[in-house]
Amino acid sequence: MTAPTSTLPGERKLLLSRQRVPWADIIFKMLLRLCLAIAVAFLVTLLVYVVYKGWSRLDPRLWENFPSIRRPERAGARSALFGSLWVIGLTAVICLPIGILGAIYLEEYAKPDRWYNRMIELNIANLAAIPSIVYGILGLGVIARGFGFGTTILTASMTLSLLVLPIVIIASREAIRAVPNSIRNASYGLGATKWQTVWRQVLPSAIPGMATGSILALSRAAGEAAPLLLLGGLTYVAYVPDGILSGYTVLPIQIYGWISQSREEFHDLSSAAIVLLLVVIIAMNSIAIFVRNRSQKRW
Numbered sequence: 236m237t238a239p240t241s242t243l244p245g246e247r248k249l250l251l252s253r254q255r256v257p258w259a260d261i262i263f264k265m266l267l268r269l270c271l272a273i274a275v276a277f278l279v280t281l282l283v284y285v286v287y288k289g290w291s292r293l294d295p296r297l298w299e300n301f302p303s304i305r306r307p308e309r310a311g312a313r314s315a316l317f318g319s320l321w322v323i324g325l326t327a328v329i330c331l332p333i334g335i336l337g338a339i340y341l342e343e344y345a346k347p348d349r350w351y352n353r354m355i356e357l358n359i360a361n362l363a364a365i366p367s368i369v370y371g372i373l374g375l376g377v378i379a380r381g382f383g384f385g386t387t388i389l390t391a392s393m394t395l396s397l398l399v400l401p402i403v404i405i406a407s408r409e410a411i412r413a414v415p416n417s418i419r420n421a422s423y424g425l426g427a428t429k430w431q432t433v434w435r436q437v438l439p440s441a442i443p444g445m446a447t448g449s450i451l452a453l454s455r456a457a458g459e460a461a462p463l464l465l466l467g468g469l470t471y472v473a474y475v476p477d478g479i480l481s482g483y484t485v486l487p488i489q490i491y492g493w494i495s496q497s498r499e500e501f502h503d504l505s506s507a508a509i510v511l512l513l514v515v516i517i518a519m520n521s522i523a524i525f526v527r528n529r530s531q532k533r534w
Contacts, residue, residue: 282513285506285509285510286506286510288502288503288506289503289504289505289506289507289508289509289510290507291503291507292503292504292506292507293507293510296309296310296311297311297312297504297507297508297511298311298312298313298316298511299311299313300313301313301314301472301473301474302314302315302470302471302472302473302489302492304471307496307498307500307501307503307504308500310501310504312486312489312504312508312511313475314472314473314474314475314476314484314489315472315484315485315486315488315489315508316486316511316515317475317476318388318472318476318483318484318485318486319457319485319486319512319515321388321476321479321481321483322388322391322392322395322456322463322483322485323395323453323456323457325388325389325392325479326392326395326396326399326453326456327449327453328392329392329393329396330395330396330397330399330400330403330452331403331449333396333400334400334403334404334407334449335403335407335445337400337404337407338403338404338405338407338408338410338411339407339411339433339438341355341356341404341408342408342411342412343411343429343433343437344429359401359404359405360401360405362400362401363401363402363405367398367459367461367462368461368462368465370394370395370397370398370462371394371461371462371463371464371465371466372465373394373397374390374391374393374394374397374462374465374466375465375466375467378390378393378394379466379467384480385480386466386467386468386469386482387479387480387481387482387483388476388478388479388480388481388483389479389480390466391463391466391468391483391485392479394462394463394466395456395459395462395463398455398456398459398462399452399453399455399456402448402451402452402455403448403449403452405448406444406445406447406448406449406451406452407441407444407445407448407449409444409448410441410442410443410444410445410448411437411438411441413441413444414436414437414440414441418436418437418440419432419436419437422435422436442526443526443527443528444527446523446526446527447523447524447527449523450519450520450522450523451520451523453519454516454519454520457486457512457515457516457519458487458512458516459487460485460487460488460490460491463485463487463488464488464491468483468484468485468488469482469483469484469488470484470488470489470491470492471484471492472484486508486511486512486515487512489508490505490508490509490512493505493508
């Protein structure tokens, strides 16, 4: 006969802890899933309502006709659509190079022990959490009136660039940081300089993360209305902008103008414009996904 094996006190406690059911973890996971389900249900309900409400106006009139105050059945969002494309395009031209170069400096060249580099990082983290209306006040006081640019596309684009610049810098830094150091060391071992390593090795490897973060930042800028309302973005523009110093309106402002009307036809038109704005944002995100999948590398 074999003698029974004895269990040490430490092993006995370990076995008992493994046998216990983590009820707190299970309840917490259930609450998280419940919150997620509620949020998704509200989002799906809202999308279904908007599509149903604006289905009658989802036709070529929406993007071919100009706005009309007296005839909502003929009104469209052509000027707002082109205005949004102008503003977002110029915002990308302004903020993406500055954000990517700033991320390269902070991640590859800046020394963390210098006080001004720590100050820059602290300000970037703080600016990312500032409400958009504050940027509108800044754009109105400094860009529109201080620089004398007025209520133009250039003013709106510069203001939105300041709004999304911290997001672009943070996303680009994370993408650069994700590149393995072995790639840098191999480039240095072959005699490449610091800039050659960054330009030819690090940046191509970081493109997927940079593209995703940049498009998400521009998508946020595309849906902003508060700073542009403060900058004097018009709700009624019956022409297509012809330059960066032209007057403008954008889809969020046009939607706001139509919703504030009392006639039911304008409410249907605003729902159709919301769907149009969602299509534009989804198209931008699809471009980011395409670029990420084409250039993604696995290490």
